[in-house]
Amino acid sequence: MATNKSLANVNFNDGLFARTSPAPCDIQMDKVYDKLDFGNPDGGVWKQGWDIKYNPNQWNLNKKLKVFVIPHSHNDPGWIKTFETYYRDQTNKILNNVIAKLQKYTDMTFIWAEISYFALWWEEQPSSVRQATIRLLEEGRLEIVTGGWVMPDEANPHYSAMIEQLITGHEWCDQNLNGYRPNNGWSIDPFGMSPTMAYILKRAGLDNMLIQRTHYSVKKELAKHKQLEFNWRQHWDHNSTTDMLCHMMPFYSYDVPHTCGPDPKVCCQFDFLRLPGGRASCPWRVAPRAVSEANLAERSILLLDQYRKKAQLYNTDVLLIPLGDDFRWDGDKEWSDQYTNYAKIMAYVNSQPDLHATIQWGTLAQYFKALRGESFQQSGDETKLFPSLSGDFFTYADRDDHYWSGYFTSRPFWKAMDRTLGWYLRGAEVLYSLAWAEMEYNGVDKSDLMKECMAKLLYSRQMLGLFQHHDGITGTAKDHVVMDYGEKMLLSIKATQYVIQQAANYLLTKNKANYKSRTDIRHFDLDDTRTESWRLPEKTLINVGTSAKLVVLYNSQARHRQELVSFIVDSYNIKVFKLQKSQEDSTNTEIDVPFQISPVFTAAGEVSNVQYEISFISETPPLGLQSYFIRLLKDDEELEGSIASVEYLTDDRQFYKVEPFNVKSSGPRSFSFSNSYIKAKFSSNGMLESVTTLDSGDTTTTNLNFLQYGTRRGGDKSGAYLFLPDGQGRLRELKNPLVKVVTGIIKSFVEISSDWNDHRAMVVHTAGEEGTAVHIENDIDLTAREMDNVEISLSINSDVQSGDYFYTDLNGFQVIRRKRYAKLPIQGNWYPVPTMAYIQDKKTRVTLVSHQPLGGSSMASGHLEVMLDRRLAQDDNRGLFQGVQDNRITRHKFKLLVEKLEPGCVGEADSQASYPSLVALAARHSLLHPVFRLIKEGDESSAGLLTSYSTVSKPLDCDIQLVNMRTSTLYGSSIGPSDRTALILHRHGFNSCYKPMGLRCHTSGGKVKLDDLFPSLYSNNVNQMSLSLMYEGDRHTDTVPVTFI
């Protein structure tokens, strides 16, 4: 095969973004990390801080302390109980009370975050309650904060799912709450904070946000300089357009003992749910006392003292005091105890002029309004008083060396399923939108089918959204709750499969105007059968007959795509072809497609004689469908496909010879696979050893291994949240591995089967992007009891001189530079790897692209590592009350890229911002969004179908990603599609010093013409929208410019 160096045409200026230095910031988190000693001295009552002193004369009659007490209730959509059980037991009572009590206590306020619960509750409310709710929202006494479907985890979710759950929530608010638009973010429980969230909220049009769980040393450092309120700027921002005003809470927790001030022993006395005889008490052994005539002054002064101390940590006299906890405010007594006692204190303080303070009930909106007002007074600008800050808040530690880096990996089976559902949902959204537009274009109204499909899409959006919750994708819920999420994801996968096959059948239909929809039959099988949510999927065995079997490949990307596809068939005497219409007589001719027949191995490692795998390099049009056919050979036809050769690297066992394969056994030996881009060399045990990039001729060591970690012997141990290893990872050998080497013209791979892992490494013989990577899969099995307190990682040891630096992505949206610190324990040097990690030196970059979110690190120069699974026998004391022993056999998919920097080329500025190459971006996209394989069901005729479908006349540039094409939902008596479709595009910054090997796309300054993308389907009536579609921006009639920010 000819070497395709690159057909991509990359505009030099498009690499400028990465080469330009970010704007300087007042606080850069990497610099803060350099400076901190991460000591943990006892700070007294504020354990992780210091003894706060203040001068009472800092306030006077004209300069009062203005306190906003903000009642809130943190409702996890699944954790100890399932979403529905929580709702039935607790949340519905809480929401009933919020509406009833806010009407009773006419100065009281409340904030609510989780729309998943709010929407469920709403369904059950009579119109009187709905109207009262809307009145409270309009009065501003009830505020929806963030307004997402959930309060998402910020380490593991992909940014497309973070956006989707926000759109789902905002769309619901808009249509059900009379156009209500949330304006303030509230993220009090996720375990570490990502700037991606700040970016998304900013672009969604929100003005302010609040965060809580950040490293205690970081809190202390920012508090010391009164910098807990800042303008959070993206670390790659060249100016200040991404600045988001952010309030960081200063103390250990969001509960009442840790929010009124530095002393939890005092603050707990002002949580009147804990009055003696109640359902909770104060662990500091001083109980609350009801406020009375007799103690009013003393109680008020005691609380005000805490408020005043807390105010010393901030830059203004406006003070935010959250008042709530998990699933709070559900009973009458709690409401009246909290309200009446606080009301007395408020009345007292407000009536004493010499106290120089006002205390009032408030919302987050009221707080930020007052805060911005203060900044404006002092600086002439609403945000100028606050410093700018760039970077992120990983990895979170709440106390001691308890770093929360375990949940980056916990329950990886479900983390991988999240990405699979994300793939399906996006695929279904895009195809649905195309079908809906085609129906409009063809003047047909198939509203029943489209309504049914929209209901399925909506369900899937909501369930994908639900799983982004910080006890969902994190893997930190009880076993039965994990299973409940899994069932919901499985139902969603089936729902989106339904939408995809219905939409595909319509789009492929020749006579679209007279389409008769059949919702009772399944037109296509998506070759991905899932009998149980927790099992690995199975591929369909295609029974090949003499009449051709139709398979349709669906490319949800807005670019041409060349991609390896494989099917399982029951015969090897077959051919694969495409149909091409001849110009003269419009008859179809068969065009042969080169393919490879590879063995399917039985559980015993033998070659099957009833199943075969066929593989070929498919070509699919942008946002399009392409038909391929498979049929048995006729008597006069010869087998054109290439037969893979099979070699077992063992000499102590005999294997069956199975037609048509050449099966041989040999002793252990090293071997290599080559294509036109790379030569991958493997050691005699079958593990990858090095990668040679053929363009440069350089060989890079890439020794792959598996490492094992145990947990500490004494004290706190690893659990669902925490990673508390017993030292560095140790080599874990595979026991009696069976090594099989399969070589062919389309793909070559090695498969190593052992007791706890089936490992595969593959090289694809293609001129496309897939040829540049080594494809790695592991089926990890930690289901056995003897794996208790074992964590297994995949480790790469290279000769890249990476020093202390490595790079990990944030939510698949951006990349951030990490530094390994000796002053941090092992677990403090682990970071989220939601989609990729790399190490680099002046010549070489080694990138591991990951299908599933995991934790990762670089424990030495040249080293890169990701955790694969963890099985933990004990609770780690963060409220879950169980270990992690519900492991499932989990399939991890990776691509390993070795890229050579063009000599002398400077691809990015020296900063915390780093950028993947175009090839890495493409590799990630095809890993997360492979082409869909649709197998035509049964004997339904394909005569009325087109052989391909695409509407795109000019594909998108390499650096522009179609994040989603999503038709809005119309709520009403029934669910249906609206006539608005949102096209969400992301232009990636990229490092242009790595050759765009195998790519055929271009970059051209980041302009998109809707006319080129959809010449016939959509009108030129295009509105720019804010990211969650709450606000309409400029109207465009022709060229829509896509900008970076």
Ligand SMILES: [Zn+2]
């Ligand atoms: Zn929570």
